[in-house]
Amino acid sequence: MAIEIKVPQIADGVETATVSEILVAEGDKIEKDQGVIAVESDKASVEVPSSDAGTVKEIKISEGDEVEVGQVIILLEESEDSDDETEDTEESSEEQEEKTSEEENEDEGDDAEEKDGKKKKKVKEEKAKDNKDESDEEEEKETSKKDESEDESSKENEDKKSNKSSGKSTGAGIQASPGTRRLARELGVDLSELAEEISGKISEKDVKEFAKGGSQKSTKSASVSLPDFEKFGNVKREPLNNIRKATAKNVTASWQSVPHVFQFDEADITDIQQYLEANQDKAEKAGGKLTITALLTKIVASALVRFPKFNASIDMENQEMILKNYVNIGIAVATEKGLLVPVIKDADKKSIIEIAAELTNIAEKARDGKLSKEDMEGANFSISNLGGIGGTNFTPIVPAPQSGILGISRSAKKPVYIDDEFKPREILPLSLSYDHRLIDGADGAAFINWITQALEDPYKALLGV
Template structure:
């Protein structure tokens, strides 16, 4: 019996992947859970396992192809034993369901009540549905006249499975349920399906405003496809910028002492396999600050009107790679020494650059740090990484005269940029947070002691 091996939901929010390597060939005999292809997403790389043992009948993709979640990559001729076992399991499950159904008449009564409630609501919707069916039919006819190939809309005769509450929401949002594919059990349409459809309609409307002119009219051009990382960054940053009311706070810290500390202890950290950097020290300082300022370690749920305070400290570290910006996560940063953080940051940065990050290493961050000091610049305004509420930007330190004890002294001054979500964090709290970071950089011993 032929079986289809499909691209799974590799991680939350990932809709597409690039086939980076095909690991089997047609005619190969493979085992269950054996990897058949390797894929690359905007977040990580992963292998797609076989769902059964058998022989590879057909490979449906090529290396470099961009495929959607659910796309078939391999056709497998499953072993006969697998088929027999599956049939036995299916038969056993069917018998069990029949027996349970016979023993539970009260469930049927409950289902009758639910159907009655839905029927009552459907009666209210009958006129509306007829109107929608008529409009859908007219629109379909008009599209056929304009373009005979435009036949992808759902037929109005298809049965819609949705609860009364979902139907009411659809009416309020002016969403035609017949255009939706339900994500619930047995294809049932959920509230989330209705809201997502409405949001996607809004995005399509906005995208029409972004239509670009034909630049080739004025000279030679070259076009290049965005890779998955770039596409995901564009989508996520647009969503973050549109949904989060940003406030930007700036500060400066004297890191002359920190630079001396790095020079003194660098060799010790290198022997442990890491590199002592300002980023690793700042990660420890920020982790301590998040205990002092818990709102910076939170997320906001506007739908439930709740603030989610997290009891763990996970920090994203932005890493520039050839394919784009990645932000792997340092888990439980507050529980690790500066030496341990230095080793882990060096390891995870190398994984990011070589495309070997796992999904787990990309998920669960609460706060982000982006250090552009190695490149240059005096300040920048980083965008908050949703669903976080803040990000700290680091620019290049420069030598400045500082008035100390009646005279000017040359000191190494580091520019800091703090971006935060004004829905949750007030300006006074934002200023207090960046001031705490400044003092901790200037006198880390006192900050860590307190």
């Protein structure tokens, strides 16, 4: 038998991924843990390692295919085993001995065989007759079963119609395992409603998402009905990639579940720009670039320690606030395939130079599609900087279960009244979005005000004042 290489669990909650590259060819000899394909999911782009060593016999997928966890992707030639050869030799020897023994007894059994010949023939004829009778009976039974099945099918259709009109569902005809059906009953999920939005077999994950309100149904129900665009002119349809699918699903769920509050402020970054320029060489020596995003990551990290509700998540099911003793900040990175949000871990414990180097590294990995699932997990708060593109302000959506996100727009020179006269100053617009279930307006105003003051005085963030 050939050895099967299957798709492992790529990331938490990820059941499918798209094959972006095949790294081996048929006939290649590969080692255990060697990468065989690269896949892209909504959370990461990773290489799938081989679970065994051997020669590639067959590649069962192609680039661009969508694969599921547990799916066989490659067959390897089974390695030869000396024990198997020995076993085959022993079995062959035993067969030879049995054959010799049979030949020795063959002469003695000739007379008995001749005597029993007629008897065996008679028994054989009787058996054939019995088998024919049984076959006729089976055929009658099958016909009867078919008729009963058609009657039951007709009755089932009538029951379905009756249940639909009464608002109840038996779940008949729905593709779901017994475990999935049991989970649906426990969570109070109507599988018939879920089946309307999901083609194919319903998984336990589908049931859980539907129960939490983050189902495909909620995403679809938030969409408008589309007209026939082709009657207005030529159109072209392109499938959404995994990143875009995930973005659409996640922002819809966040928008529907989080009561947003948006707050705005402006920071005078004239002096801070001089600080960035003066320390740029230090960042470059460390392999990074000192930017306003790097500085704000450090400032926000200090703010999250000072304002712990912004570093928390709300658990409505258990009516609790989850306060975290670590500070991880997600940084939105625009790529050709869509928005990715890698995470700076323990940002409060790192210097601005260290953060600058790490930001440069993860941004490159994001654009090259080399982020791992670990690179994108565990964010408590996010930062999105659109200043390099433009715009005066925007309202970013809180990425649940985080409680807030800070948006940065393009800075511009503005006249500011200082010491009885107007002076040109570089002003940076800031947009803060947060979850009103956890954070009140006064807390939001204090948070963004502290960040603004820290930008105007960077030592405030460094000293934690």
